[in-house]
Amino acid sequence: MTTRRLPGASGVAPIELIGLGTLVLVAAVLRFVDLPTRGTWDADQGHDMLVLRDLVLNGQIPLLGPPTSIGDFHHGVLYYLLLAPVAAVSGADPVAVTGAIALAGTLAVAVTWWLARSIGGPIAGLLAGLLLAVSSSAVEESTFIWNPNLIALSSSIALAAAWRAWTGGRAGWWVVAGAAAVVTMHCHVLGVVLSPVIAGLLIADIRRRSRSAGGAEPVVRAGLAWLAIAAISYIPLAIHELTSGGSEIRAALAFLAEGAPVEVSLPVRIPIVGLRVLAWPLTGLITAAPIAALLAATLVVSLTFWRVASSSGDERVAVRWLGLGLAWTVVALALGASGLATVVLGLPNDHYHAFADPIVVVLVAVGLAPLARVDVPTTGRLPVGAAGAIVVVLAVVGWNLFHQPAAVTPDGGWPAAIEAGNRILRSLPAGPTEIASLPTAKGPDAVRFPLVRAGASSPVLVAPTTPPGPDAVARIVLCDDLFQVVIGAPCGGPAEDPAATTVGLRLVDRFEAAPGRWVSVYLKG
Secondary structure (H helix, E strand, O other): OOOOOOOOOOOOOHHHHHHHHHHHHHHHHHHHOOHHHHOOOOHHHHHHHHHHHHHHHHOOOOOOOOEOOOOOOEOOOHHHHHHHHHHHHHOOOHHHHHHHHHHHHHHHHHHHHHHHHHHHOHHHHHHHHHHHHHOHHHHHHOOOOOHHHHHHHHHHHHHHHHHHHHHHOOOHHHHHHHHHHHHHHHHOHHHHHHHHHHHHHHHHHHHHHHOOOOOOHHHHHHHHHHHHHHHHHOHHHHHHHHHHOOHHHHHHHHHHHHOOOOOOOHHHHHHHHHHHHHHHHHHOOOOOOHHHHHHHHHHHHHHHHHHHHHOOHHHHHHHHHHHHHHHHHHHHHHHHOHHHHOOOOOOOOHHHHHHHHHHHHHHHHHHHHHHHOOOOOOOOOOOHHHHHHHHHHHHHHHHHHOOOOOOOOOOOHHHHHHHHHHHHHHHOOOOOEEEEEEOOOOOOHHHHHHHHHOOOOOOEEOOOOOOOOOOOOEEEEEEEHHHHHHHOOOOOOOOOHHHHHHOOEEEEEEEEEEOOEEEEEEEEO
């Protein structure tokens, strides 16, 4: 029987496009439902929205991206520039910005579908799209404002464009792959780990083409264009360095010289990081379900080795490329991000390596596809391999559907932040206001942004022990019990009051804005 194909659809059958549309619809429904309340709202989200608000409403162009959680340097500024159009048309509305991130997560499903299909055929594409569409981790990444949450789309584009360049022969796709890799690197400093994966296939393409009549010059030029794009993207950083005495470079060098505290040895870190990378898009955080994570990682490794041994041609090249890319990712992260060996409950954990999610999902899909491709024999019995593939897919899909993010995040999300801001405003008299945070390393922007958005003047950031300024009439103190050990006392009074009373402040209101996050409002005198 001959399958009709749509004109101009690159050989994609109509039934495949219907399947793709269904996958995109499922992905969108899972990501856009209850969007205002599903995503967490804390200091990072408040900080990013303040930067976007200053950019689109006040014309203050940022030169640096969000601050990193380690060291005193920053991620790339492209993160803000990518979200700026949505912030501009919405008046810096957090729900609209979150919607843009949810859209990016939805589009990543379609791109990952294409990548898997181009490697392992229609069934592989369907499986990859399905696994990423329902992945509870991928859904969570799409529902709150944070710089790593754009990585799934940029990384899937980089991988898909690189594979298109390898198989299609047009060197221009290498420029697309390089530009997407630059975006990944900007959205999180650990995203630099993806660049060697893309560059490895580019170098292989140069070697292959150098032996052909056409030559490798187009690919070399594309590689140089990639470097030029990367250099241009860091012009804002260069401007900052020239005007700040190289503070970012000095901070990065100081971090590299001192190194992060290492609590787990490298031989132990590698399997822990490996489990986190391999299991995250399939079963979530390893501490939440260690057995499921171990099974998921075993599945990824087993299917990868099997397809390397049993496939041929371009599929074998792709599986080897992606498999080596995963191995490199695990080793590089174990060496350069030792903190990944420790899970901090209550904080986002595995989004840092979301650039590997499309690789994991594609390897699983390409590995299962040959099993599911076997026709049911005339006896009516389902082959063992096909039955096993169906069981695996149903288990992973069912697991993720039953572990979707809650409709309301524990801290209440953006609506709870609005309510907290309004309550603070009711306690504040007219006049300049100060704001402090405990611990001091965590900024108070979770409250500062809703206050500014409500029309209040931006409070001046001070240390909790600093005497109030001569013009200040009030001080807001935020305290997060998650860091009680660092603070040295529990929030809700014991941590905040000693410093406040010492500098002559009196309490007028205190409330728990979210579980463990306390807001205290003090007046001067």
